[in-house]
């Protein structure tokens with residue numbers, strides 16, 4: 001998501017984090033995220049501008065949560081299940097890849113339908129949760145921009161809530177997917193961008209939100225389970 005849009009749409013929990021938390025991010029994550037800050041904001045941050053600092057904290061809200069408080073994300077993911085209609089629409093394959101797998105909300109379904117599942121996720125805390133829960137899954141630390149997976153390995157390359165229309169990422173998803181394989185993005189950013197470029201977009205009835213503690217609404221805003229499935233077959 002664009003920096004300004006991420007800052008504008010940050011949930012109320014952004015106030016929980018401070019500039020010091022940004023410095024606590026692992027170095028690779030810090031570099032990756034700071035590369036998205038527009039040059040004008042970089043200059044304002046260097047000058048100590050409080051409005052630029054607020055934009056930074058807002059824009060980094062999700063990153064700060066995934067990396068510094070992974071259990072919080074995990075609790076939200078558990079009250080926002082993936083709709084059964086989305087899972088049923090995915091092809092059953094031998095080799096599946098989950099990109100930006102988090103603590104395994106989607107991976108868990110892939111594991112039940114596939115012999116081999118690889119999960120790629122940059123947050124070490126989330127990978128640890130996933131490994132504990134899904135020991136059969138090969139979970140690797142990594143980024144969608146340079147997937148640690150060989151060309152054509154995956155018959156189903158999936159991501160849930162993790163990706164958007166980024167040319168580098170889309171090239172990587174295509175690279176790791178075999179000919180005739182499927183790329184399936186659940187709730188990507190800007191589904192209309194994909195539709196306009198020939199991807200199949202289906203909107204389904206979302207799963208029912210699970211009963212949950214009030215802090216989840218206060219921190220993340222109202223839960224909103226995934227509802228879009230965006231797919232494309234890699235041509236032979």
Ligand SMILES: C[S@@+](CC[C@H](N)C(=O)[O-])C[C@H]1O[C@@H](n2cnc3c(N)ncnc32)[C@H](O)[C@@H]1O
Pocket residue numbers: 066077099100101102103104105106120121122123126142143144145159160161162
């Ligand atoms: C909304 S969470 C979804 C997690 C999981 N797919 C699920 O459905 O529960 C987004 C996930 O994408 C990961 N992520 C963010 N940027 C990424 C990138 N560039 N490459 C790979 N994963 C990324 C985050 O660390 C986070 O775990």
